[in-house]
Amino acid sequence: xxxxxxxxxxxxxxxxxxxxxxxxxxxxxxxxxxxxxxxxxxxxxxxxxxxxxxxxxxxxxxxxxxxxxxxxxxxxxxxxxxxxxxxxxxxxxxxxxxxxxxxxxxxxxxxxxxxxxxxxxxxxxxxxxxxxxxxxxxxxxxxxxxxxxxxxxxxxxxxxxxxxxxxxxxxxxxxxxxxxxxxxxxxxxxxxxxxxxxxxxxxxxxxxxxxxxxxxxxxxxxxxxxxxxxxxxxxxxxxxxxxxxxxxxxxxxxxxxxxxxxxxxxxxxxxxxxxxxxxxxxxxxxxxxxxxxxxxxxxxxxxxxxxxxxxxxxxxxxxxxxxxxxxxxxxxxxxxxxxxxxxxxxxxxxxxxxxxxxxxxxxxxxxxxxxxxxxxxxxxxxxxxxxxxxxxxxxxxxxxxxxxxxxxxxxxxxxxxxxxxxxxxxxxxxxxxxxxxxxxxxxxxxxxxxxxxxxxxxxxxxxxxxxxxxxxxxxxxxxxxxxxxxxxxxxxxxxxx
RNA sequence: GGUCGCGUGGCCGAGCGGUUAGGCUGAGGUCUGCAAAACCUCCUACAGCGGUUCAAAUCCGCUCGCGACCUCCA
Numbered sequence: 236x237x238x239x240x241x242x243x244x245x246x247x248x249x250x251x252x253x254x255x256x257x258x259x260x261x262x263x264x265x266x267x268x269x270x271x272x273x274x275x276x277x278x279x280x281x282x283x284x285x286x287x288x289x290x291x292x293x294x295x296x297x298x299x300x301x302x303x304x305x306x307x308x309x310x311x312x313x314x315x316x317x318x319x320x321x322x323x324x325x326x327x328x329x330x331x332x333x334x335x336x337x338x339x340x341x342x343x344x345x346x347x348x349x350x351x352x353x354x355x356x357x358x359x360x361x362x363x364x365x366x367x368x369x370x371x372x373x374x375x376x377x378x379x380x381x382x383x384x385x386x387x388x389x390x391x392x393x394x395x396x397x398x399x400x401x402x403x404x405x406x407x408x409x410x411x412x413x414x415x416x417x418x419x420x421x422x423x424x425x426x427x428x429x430x431x432x433x434x435x436x437x438x439x440x441x442x443x444x445x446x447x448x449x450x451x452x453x454x455x456x457x458x459x460x461x462x463x464x465x466x467x468x469x470x471x472x473x474x475x476x477x478x479x480x481x482x483x484x485x486x487x488x489x490x491x492x493x494x495x496x497x498x499x500x501x502x503x504x505x506x507x508x509x510x511x512x513x514x515x516x517x518x519x520x521x522x523x524x525x526x527x528x529x530x531x532x533x534x535x536x537x538x539x540x541x542x543x544x545x546x547x548x549x550x551x552x553x554x555x556x557x558x559x560x561x562x563x564x565x566x567x568x569x570x571x572x573x574x575x576x577x578x579x580x581x582x583x584x585x586x587x588x589x590x591x592x593x594x595x596x597x598x599x600x601x602x603x604x605x606x607x608x609x610x611x612x613x614x615x616x617x618x619x620x621x622x623x624x625x626x627x628x629x630x631x632x633x634x635x636x637x638x639x640x641x642x643x644x645x646x647x648x649x650x651x652x653x654x655x656x657x658x659x660x661x662x663x664x665x666x667x668x669x670x671x672x673x674x675x676x677x678x679x680x681x682x683x684x685x686x687x688x689x690x691x692x693x694x695x696x697x698x699x700x701x702x703x704x705x706x707x708x709x710x711x712x713x714x715x716x717x718x719x720x721x722x723x724x725x726x727x728x729x730x731x732x
Numbered sequence: 733g734g735u736c737g738c739g740u741g742g743c744c745g746a747g748c749g750g751u752u753a754g755g756c757u758g759a760g761g762u763c764u765g766c767a768a769a770a771c772c773u774c775c776u777a778c779a780g781c782g783g784u785u786c787a788a789a790u791c792c793g794c795u796c797g798c799g800a801c802c803u804c805c806a
Contacts, residue, residue, distance in 0.1 A: 266806075268805095268806070269805080276806095277805085279806090280806070284806090310805095311803090312804060313804070322804080407735085407736090407802090408736065408801095409802080410734095410735085413734070479806065481800070482801075482804090482806065483806070484800095487805095509806095511800090511806095512800075512805095517798065517799065519799080521805050521806085523805055553744090556745065556754085557744085557746085558746070561737095562738080562800085566744075568743050568756080568757090569743070569744045570744095574756095576756070624746075626745065626746050626747095627746055627747080629754070629755080631753085631754080632754090633754055633755070634753085634754075640771070641771060644763095644769080646763095646770075700765075702766080706767090709767080718768060718769065719768075720770080721768080722763090723763085727769095731768090731769095732769085
């Protein structure tokens with residue numbers, strides 16, 4: 236466990252020391268996607284950011300229960316007026332599919348992307364449609380607590396009433412009175428007392444496909460109530476972390492806070508974490524804006540804005556090179572730089588795994604170097620502890636990598652650092668890269684034996700000074716995206732950067 | 733219009749009162765049959781204008797520019 240971890244809490248607008256409600260257990264809920272189309276770079280970012288948070292908390296020794304939902308019902312194209320259509324249903328009609336077929340297709344697509352970018356599965360991945368009774372129950376309780384009203388088969392949360400006890404807007408920094416005032420003019424929203432009121436349950440129109448029985452007639456749950464139902468079911472009325480994209484802060488998360496207060500009398504989460512957006516030409520990437528690049532397009536390079544394909548790990552690295560609370564601008568130049576840097580990290584991983592100190596050889600400790608390496612190892616965690624600053628952690632990693640490479644090329648004798656420091660260096664690099672940042676080697680080829688044999692031929696040719704042959708073998712490697720590394724005593728290969 | 737946030741070197745992107753961020757690109761060097769890789773060195777920026785301070789990219793004010801949320805969006 237680590238008392239040094241600080242996280243930025245949207246609720247307080249400050250960095251706070253992370254202290255779980257019931258250590259060593261940590262409950263974390265993150266809003267997943269509405270599955271009506273293929274996931275894009277923005278989804279990749281959010282999922283990677285929270286994946287690292289999940290991984291790091293686990294690494295620190297916490298027993299994390301990570302719940303990430305799939306929204307497969309109730310999310311409308313327009314939440315304010317009653318004119319909105321269910322996003323899943325709209326897509327289903329368009330493609331002449333069952334709504335659940337749409338859900339399955341894009342859930343699969345989402346999972347495929349996550350697997351490629353090495354995002355760990357959550358502990359529980361509940362679906363909104365699988366929790367209708369729970370959502371009805373919560374709606375009922377809010378109704379009984381007097382914070383909601385029924386109107387023509389729908390149930391709405393009564394913001395004006397709610398505001399007499401709680402501050403609607405505390406999470407997103409909004410003033411309840413302003414909100415009510417600003418919308419009071421908008422009359423004629425069927426059934427709502429106030430335009431700010433949001434639906435907990437909606438009556439299904441005759442043509443609506445996804446519908447369930449309820450005490451208020453046939454209908455479907457409102458968008459926000461699913462998260463309250465699923466988070467409290469699996470994590471309790473109060474849990475540690477609630478996360479999601481910044482764009483969900485209002486109204487989605489604000490409404491979740493309201494529902495939890497209205498139902499249980501408490502804010503559901505101690506820490507609210509929000510990741511910032513991926514931008515493209517300075518503008519937010521979003522499905523509704525049509526300026527998105529789907530993850531799969533990125534991997535195969537098929538999009539007018541892409542100069543070339545970028546591998547899943549390149550994308551992961553690109554995302555982690557920025558702190559999660561800042562915007563991250565897409566550009567080919569930045570992705571190309573990320574691709575090179577990623578390969579450098581992975582070549583370092585290969586190198587550090589091969590390094591070993593010979594127990595027969597005496598250790599002649601170079602105190603200055605020793606200290607420097609210990610410091611560099613600690614720096615990696617200083618970054619992570621500061622609100623999961625992966626950008627800072629990666630910077631430290633590169634500094635550490637310089638030392639690793641100098642040992643690897645024999646420029647510096649690995650026996651000049653102590654056994655403990657050597658072990659710490661190896662462990663830190665491997666842990667941070669693989670286990671925490673989740674960056675793994677993307678094998679270009681699995682014919683390791685073949686490579687090994689070719690390298691032997693290469694060495695022989697070199698020994699015989701048969702340079703035409705040497706160059707030819709190099710060319711073969713290059714064609715496969717690999718490089719031969721010569722050093723005084725050995726020959727090895729690595730990925731071309 | 734309201735609320736909030738941001739503007740860092742050729743590009744991306746940390747830092748947020750005093751210490752080299754880091755990556756990519758570019759230049760030079762070591763090594764090498766030539767390369768590549770690796771290592772070393774260099775290119776030292778914080779939108780503008782004021783102010784606070786011994787000291788500001790970092791705090792305050794103003795100006796300019798950009799964006800997010802206020803329907804849905806990770």
